[in-house]
Amino acid sequence: MTSAAEHPALAAIRGRLVVSCQAYPGEPMRDPDTMCRVARAVAAGGAAGIRAQGLEDLRRIRAALDLPLIGLWKDGDGDVFITPTLDHALAVAATGVDIVAVDGTRRPRPDGRTLAETVKAVHDRTGRLVMADVSTYEEGIAAAEAGADVVGTTLSGYTAYSRPGPGPDLELVAGLARDLPVPVIAEGRVHTAEQAAAAVEAGAYAVVVGTAITHPTTITRWFADRVTRPGA
Numbered sequence: 001m002t003s004a005a006e007h008p009a010l011a012a013i014r015g016r017l018v019v020s021c022q023a024y025p026g027e028p029m030r031d032p033d034t035m036c037r038v039a040r041a042v043a044a045g046g047a048a049g050i051r052a053q054g055l056e057d058l059r060r061i062r063a064a065l066d067l068p069l070i071g072l073w074k075d076g077d078g079d080v081f082i083t084p085t086l087d088h089a090l091a092v093a094a095t096g097v098d099i100v101a102v103d104g105t106r107r108p109r110p111d112g113r114t115l116a117e118t119v120k121a122v123h124d125r126t127g128r129l130v131m132a133d134v135s136t137y138e139e140g141i142a143a144a145e146a147g148a149d150v151v152g153t154t155l156s157g158y159t160a161y162s163r164p165g166p167g168p169d170l171e172l173v174a175g176l177a178r179d180l181p182v183p184v185i186a187e188g189r190v191h192t193a194e195q196a197a198a199a200v201e202a203g204a205y206a207v208v209v210g211t212a213i214t215h216p217t218t219i220t221r222w223f224a225d226r227v228t229r230p231g232a
């Protein structure tokens with residue numbers, strides 16, 4: 001593990017739960033004050049860190065909570081939408097987050113920069129850590145080589161070439177945790193406490209859970225689909 005593992009924001013989430021607090025465009029909870037309240041609510045339940053999206057959400061959450069904050073900015077309708085450019089990353093860093101999450105795949109970025117150039121510029125200009133959201137083992141290896149401080153399995157199942165599955169990609173978590181010199185965060189489709197525990201068992205440095213804790217529309221649909229009788 002590199003020295004980044006000793007960074008206080010990383011040390012504070014080691015072996016613990018980070019909760020992603022996000023609402024999507026057009027949804028009733030897409031509102032910075034609401035997301036800030038959700039973040040405070042999950043903090044009260046024991047979240048060791050928060051992951052959130054959007055500059056105003058990040059500013060509000062930063063002001064309200066002293067927990068490690070992973071920030072991103074989803075923008076654009078291209079393939080690369082998680083903090084897609086360096087300018088996005090710098091804006092996220094300026095909100096006061098501890099860790100800037102960026103697309104960590106090898107797909108072309110809208111500003112033409114490589115991941116390595118992006119990571120270096122964030123480090124040099126802001127001193128923040130960078131989390132690379134990847135979808136495959138090869139991308140995880142490349143992201144660590146590009147200088148990412150943390151690698152997340154966030155995009156597994158969300159690129160055209162990665163394996164979609166109903167649950168978390170624990171095989172990817174285990175492979176990257178075994179081979180990377182940087183912390184690996186299990187993120188994506190962790191829907192139960194058992195799966196979260198299994199991710200830690202697989203070697204995850206920390207586990208990020210979003211939908212299953214903070215997205216009531218999806219959670220409701222899970223229940224409604226099981227309860228509603230055919231033809232009802």
Ligand SMILES: CC(=O)N[C@H](C=O)[C@@H](O)[C@H](O)[C@H](O)COP(=O)(O)O
Nearest residue numbers: 020154158188189190209210211212
């Ligand atoms: C693919 C993508 O855009 N993932 C996003 C990344 O920030 C979020 O929409 C997810 O909610 C987050 O990764 C947590 O995952 P889950 O909600 O499955 O626990």
